[in-house]
Amino acid sequence: MFDIDHLGVAVKSLAAARTFYEHLGLSVVGEETVEGEQVRLAMVPVGESRIELLEATSPESAIARFIAKRGEGLHHVALRVNDLAATVERLKKSGTRLISEDIKVGAGGHLYVFVHPSSTGGVLLELCEDPPQGV
Numbered sequence: 001m002f003d004i005d006h007l008g009v010a011v012k013s014l015a016a017a018r019t020f021y022e023h024l025g026l027s028v029v030g031e032e033t034v035e036g037e038q039v040r041l042a043m044v045p046v047g048e049s050r051i052e053l054l055e056a057t058s059p060e061s062a063i064a065r066f067i068a069k070r071g072e073g074l075h076h077v078a079l080r081v082n083d084l085a086a087t088v089e090r091l092k093k094s095g096t097r098l099i100s101e102d103i104k105v106g107a108g109g110h111l112y113v114f115v116h117p118s119s120t121g122g123v124l125l126e127l128c129e130d131p132p133q134g135v
């Protein structure tokens with residue numbers, strides 16, 4: 001089973017992006033800094049999915065480099081999968097190019113890995129799995 005967990009959007013200013021989505025009538029939740037990725041992010045729930053607003057906290061951040069090269073915009077599409085470890089193993093066997101070989105732990109304990117755009121038809125693809133329940 002797959003769902004679109006979120007769409008990641010690279011923005012120069014999280015505050016400005018928040019204001020737009022709030023004017024649109026959506027609520028912006030869960031603002032936090034993820035040190036490991038050098039980003040500050042906030043989530044905009046939309047139906048059963050979300051928009052993830054990403055602002056760089058360092059010029060070295062992947063988000064800063066993305067904006068310098070391509071400007072603000074859609075950065076990645078995130079699909080939620082049931083068994084991320086098995087999915088990643090399957091992709092590795094098929095020769096899929098991953099951004100990093102290891103599954104990382106992100107905000108709220110969710111697990112994620114990025115698949116390189118050269119393997120996906122030009123879209124940076126995040127695969128994620130919810131943290132185990134009841135722990």
Ligand code: ZN
Pocket residue numbers: 006007008052076078126
């Ligand atoms: Zn994401």
